[in-house]
Amino acid sequence: MTYCTSEVALRVRPMNHEEFKMGAKVTARTVDSNLVVILDPTVDPDDILRANRSREKQYIFDYAFDQMATQDEVYEATMKRFVCDILSGFNVTVFAYGPTGAGKTYTMLGTPNSPGIMVLTLNDLFFKMKATENDVIYSVTMSYMEIYNEMIRDLLDPKRGILELREDVNGETVVAGLSEIEATSTVQVMDLLSKGNMCRTCEPTAANKTSSRSHAILKVVVRSRSRVMDVSQDIHIGCLFMVDLAGSERASVTKNRGKRMVEGAHINRSLLALGNVINALAAGHDKVSYVNFRDSKLTRILKDSLGGNAKTVMIAHISPASTSFEESRNTLKYAARSRNIKTKIHQNVLEVHYHVLQYNDIITQLKYKIATLQDKVKHCHCSRKPMVPHELKMLLSDHLEIQQSLSSINLHSLQNTIDAMKLSSVISEYDFSITSVGRTSLDADAKFHCLCDGKDISQARVELATLNKKGMEMEGCKRELKKQLAVLDAQLVKFKENMKSMPVQYQQHLQYVLTGHHLQHLKLNHELDTELLSMKQVMYNDVIAELQRHSSSAFQLAERQSLLLKENNISVPEELCDKLQDLKIKKKVLDQQMESNHQRFGSDEKTALMRHSGYTDLTETERDFSRARSNLSVCDVALKTESIGLPSILPQSTTSLGRTRWADPEIQVPVEITSSFPALSPVNLSNSKSLPLPRSVHSLPALIPGNQLHPSPHDDFSNKTVLLSVPRVLTKQKNNEKNDDTTFVDVESTSMSSLSTGKSQTLTKASKPSAQNYKRGIQNQHCAKLKGSKGVIPHDSTKQLKVKNAQKRTSLLPASHQRARLGQSKSVLVPHKVVADGKKLQHGTSPYRSLVSLKPKKSVTSQRK
Numbered sequence: 001m002t003y004c005t006s007e008v009a010l011r012v013r014p015m016n017h018e019e020f021k022m023g024a025k026v027t028a029r030t031v032d033s034n035l036v037v038i039l040d041p042t043v044d045p046d047d048i049l050r051a052n053r054s055r056e057k058q059y060i061f062d063y064a065f066d067q068m069a070t071q072d073e074v075y076e077a078t079m080k081r082f083v084c085d086i087l088s089g090f091n092v093t094v095f096a097y098g099p100t101g102a103g104k105t106y107t108m109l110g111t112p113n114s115p116g117i118m119v120l121t122l123n124d125l126f127f128k129m130k131a132t133e134n135d136v137i138y139s140v141t142m143s144y145m146e147i148y149n150e151m152i153r154d155l156l157d158p159k160r161g162i163l164e165l166r167e168d169v170n171g172e173t174v175v176a177g178l179s180e181i182e183a184t185s186t187v188q189v190m191d192l193l194s195k196g197n198m199c200r201t202c203e204p205t206a207a208n209k210t211s212s213r214s215h216a217i218l219k220v221v222v223r224s225r226s227r228v229m230d231v232s233q234d235i236h237i238g239c240l241f242m243v244d245l246a247g248s249e250r251a252s253v254t255k256n257r258g259k260r261m262v263e264g265a266h267i268n269r270s271l272l273a274l275g276n277v278i279n280a281l282a283a284g285h286d287k288v289s290y291v292n293f294r295d296s297k298l299t300r301i302l303k304d305s306l307g308g309n310a311k312t313v314m315i316a317h318i319s320p321a322s323t324s325f326e327e328s329r330n331t332l333k334y335a336a337r338s339r340n341i342k343t344k345i346h347q348n349v350l351e352v353h354y355h356v357l358q359y360n361d362i363i364t365q366l367k368y369k370i371a372t373l374q375d376k377v378k379h380c381h382c383s384r385k386p387m388v389p390h391e392l393k394m395l396l397s398d399h400l401e402i403q404q405s406l407s408s409i410n411l412h413s414l415q416n417t418i419d420a421m422k423l424s425s426v427i428s429e430y431d432f433s434i435t436s437v438g439r440t441s442l443d444a445d446a447k448f449h450c451l452c453d454g455k456d457i458s459q460a461r462v463e464l465a466t467l468n469k470k471g472m473e474m475e476g477c478k479r480e481l482k483k484q485l486a487v488l489d490a491q492l493v494k495f496k497e498n499m500k501s502m503p504v505q506y507q508q509h510l511q512y513v514l515t516g517h518h519l520q521h522l523k524l525n526h527e528l529d530t531e532l533l534s535m536k537q538v539m540y541n542d543v544i545a546e547l548q549r550h551s552s553s554a555f556q557l558a559e560r561q562s563l564l565l566k567e568n569n570i571s572v573p574e575e576l577c578d579k580l581q582d583l584k585i586k587k588k589v590l591d592q593q594m595e596s597n598h599q600r601f602g603s604d605e606k607t608a609l610m611r612h613s614g615y616t617d618l619t620e621t622e623r624d625f626s627r628a629r630s631n632l633s634v635c636d637v638a639l640k641t642e643s644i645g646l647p648s649i650l651p652q653s654t655t656s657l658g659r660t661r662w663a664d665p666e667i668q669v670p671v672e673i674t675s676s677f678p679a680l681s682p683v684n685l686s687n688s689k690s691l692p693l694p695r696s697v698h699s700l701p702a703l704i705p706g707n708q709l710h711p712s713p714h715d716d717f718s719n720k721t722v723l724l725s726v727p728r729v730l731t732k733q734k735n736n737e738k739n740d741d742t743t744f745v746d747v748e749s750t751s752m753s754s755l756s757t758g759k760s761q762t763l764t765k766a767s768k769p770s771a772q773n774y775k776r777g778i779q780n781q782h783c784a785k786l787k788g789s790k791g792v793i794p795h796d797s798t799k800q801l802k803v804k805n806a807q808k809r810t811s812l813l814p815a816s817h818q819r820a821r822l823g824q825s826k827s828v829l830v831p832h833k834v835v836a837d838g839k840k841l842q843h844g845t846s847p848y849r850s851l852v853s854l855k856p857k858k859s860v861t862s863q864r865k
């Protein structure tokens with residue numbers, strides 16, 4: 001048993017219209033959350049005798065609420081913390097006290113928009129019961145009555161008439177015949193409450209249009225017991241009284257007459273009795289030996305709440321208006337005095353002993369409880385590690401699963417792209433070759449020796465369509481998975497936020513679980529990244545190899561051309577030399593750009609590759625990187641030729657799905673091959689066997705008829721300057737058609753596929769060369785044998801070469817060809833047999849002869865007469 005002092009709060013309502021109309025002034029106000037000051041408006045300042053009398057009175061309360069205080073604020077400060085006490089078996093009483101129209105009903109009942117303490121308390125009570133209903137069984141009963149003119153009426157069942165007050169065997173006052181309705185939910189309680197309020201006596205008075213003419217008492221009894229039965233069990237009984245008193249009134253103010261006046265007299269009598277009780281209780285048992293509760297029914301009913309076993313909260317109400325000064329002062333006086341009331345409180349616990357026959361039920365229930373607890377213990381890792389919520393586990397496992405699926409789809413998607421790229425490459429090569437058939441006069445079978453025949457290609461097309469469809473399906477899956485992942489991510493973020501409000505020990509454990517998940521995630525990412533990188537490297541190598549073959553073709557052509565020019569002592573046109581100079585400068589700029597690119601990104605690439613590919617040998621890595629960089633240089637130079645205007649001079653490069661094609665150049669271009677052009681990588685070429693070789697490479701054997709040629713991927717072209725020239729169409733001058741010992745081959749239509757497949761190349765004569773091509777060609781140029789030459793034709797030496805050999809070359813040409821040779825044509829005709837210094841070059845003397853044995857099936861040659 002403990003002693004408890006009743007709590008008193010004071011609420012000052014806002015001034016109403018009537019008070020303003022009457023010209024009332026504010027006399028009462030709160031100074032802080034405890035202090036209320038009231039100013040006596042009746043004291044005359046001119047009254048000398050009372051000049052020193054203080055007009056201001058101060059009252060201290062547990063809580064003081066001003067006009068701005070909301071219902072929630074009042075509830076939270078006064079009643080909220082008592083809700084738990086009710087559930088654990090204490091009696092709690094809250095009553096609103098004050099003169100009529102001061103705001104008691106507003107505080108207790110409130111309005112639909114701002115519910116009062118009765119509603120808020122019941123809401124909270126049911127909410128808390130719901131939270132613990134797994135362990136405790138609750139039963140709630142409710143009764144609602146009014147004391148009107150000293151008569152008790154049941155508000156929940158008004159038909160019961162006037163009810164009597166009696167005392168039970170324990171000496172406690174009870175209302176005989178008062179209905180107690182069992183409530184199971186908040187909604188039901190609210191229904192009962194509003195039903196009761198409808199029955200309450202309310203009449204308008206001059207002081208309050210909605211004046212309650214009775215004291216309303218809501219009694220809620222909560223009985224609780226543990227769900228687990230025992231041989232003996234405790235039942236906690238908490239009792240809540242919520243009382244909305246009728247207001248004290250002065251007849252002069254209310255202007256009540258007749259029935260209303262009688263009501264007022266009853267109200268005042270009961271309130272007077274209440275005031276006396278409060279005075280007596282506040283004075284303490286030392287001074288007052290007897291407290292008279294019997295003077296009114298109100299005090300008899302509230303006997304236990306005021307002076308017995310109950311935690312009591314009084315909320316006093318006043319109007320701030322000067323017109324209500326007297327009432328306000330009295331209320332403040334009573335309320336302040338109530339703070340001194342002390343009550344002895346104890347828990348209402350009823351011990352119940354079950355009968356032996358009920359033991360079986362008790363044992364069953366206890367067993368169930370043990371099983372439940374054991375299950376809970378199982379889920380706890382140890383006493384230090386609290387149980388991880390099941391949802392978090394599910395969330396993390398779902399998260400990881402979706403990430404795995406997403407990564408796996410990414411891998412498949414990349415593999416799909418690589419396959420599609422290869423197929424597209426083969427198909428486009430085939431298509432290109434087919435197209436070239438129409439543009440040349442060569443036999444289609446002879447011109448195109450593709451890796452695949454038409455049947456294979458249609459198969460490839462079907463496969464490509466399937467791959468594309470698959471790719472789209474995978475994209476759809478990816479989108480769906482990403483959506484799901486985003487939802488899970490959001491849930492994880494929310495969970496992490498909620499974690500902050502959990503106990504520290506629990507937070508630590510959850511962090512541990514989350515870290516484990518992140519580690520798993522990292523491991524998965526690392527594995528997949530490595531796999532992705534290696535696949536990307538395969539793709540990258542394919543592309544690089546393709547570009548390398550193109551650059552290799554260009555170099556080989558250039559070198560071949562330089563040999564031919566040297567052998568024939570052909571001068572390079574001046575206009576071409578200027579262009580060449582331009583190209584050199586541009587190339588230098590490009591090289592510098594490439595170098596700076598490498599400096600900028602090289603190290604990052606290296607680190608990334610080292611990290612992901614799991615390289616252990618640094619030297620090997622370095623070597624791979626330097627090779628990759630060189631390859632990149634080639635790629636970039638090849639691709640950037642377009643931007644510096646090379647296409648007009650050099651074979652034009654076009655890319656399609658990683659392939660580069662060299663179109664047909666029309667003039668000779670000397671190109672300086674420096675060490676920045678790397679040697680071909682045998683690895684890259686061997687890796688990309690499936691990719692068709694560029695057409696320009698295919699054309700090479702035709703350039704030196706009779707000489708069998710194969711471009712070797714191992715050739716090093718560094719430090720050579722070559723004249724790069726690929727004739728668009730090689731034609732033979734009509735005049736020499738039959739006698740010239742030269743093969744004229746359409747470079748464009750000659751395929752290198754046979755080289756790759758190992759088939760022999762068929763060289764055919766351009767049987768019907770066009771008139772335009774005929775004019776553009778320089779016929780019967782004799783190539784000097786390149787003996788002891790390093791294959792370098794310096795740029796500035798081309799002019800000298802031109803002057804030096806002009807006479808010689810002219811003399812070598814037949815008269816009919818001299819006109820055509822005078823530098824007007826940009827194409828170069830390649831003779832089947834070359835003549836050095838006027839002598840025929842024998843087969844097998846070409847420096848390329850030893851490279852490959854390429855036997856033309858059919859070659860059209862013509863001997864120069």
Ligand SMILES: Nc1ncnc2c1ncn2[C@@H]1O[C@H](COP(=O)(O)OP(=O)(O)OP(=O)(O)O)[C@@H](O)[C@H]1O
Nearest residue numbers: 013014100101102103104105106208211212246247
């Ligand atoms: N804090 C407040 N904020 C706004 N309006 C209020 C406040 N307190 C009271 N009122 C208004 O003042 C009027 C009188 O209030 P209420 O009926 O609650 O007084 P009462 O003390 O219960 O009077 P009675 O004793 O005659 O029943 C009502 O219209 C009510 O809406």
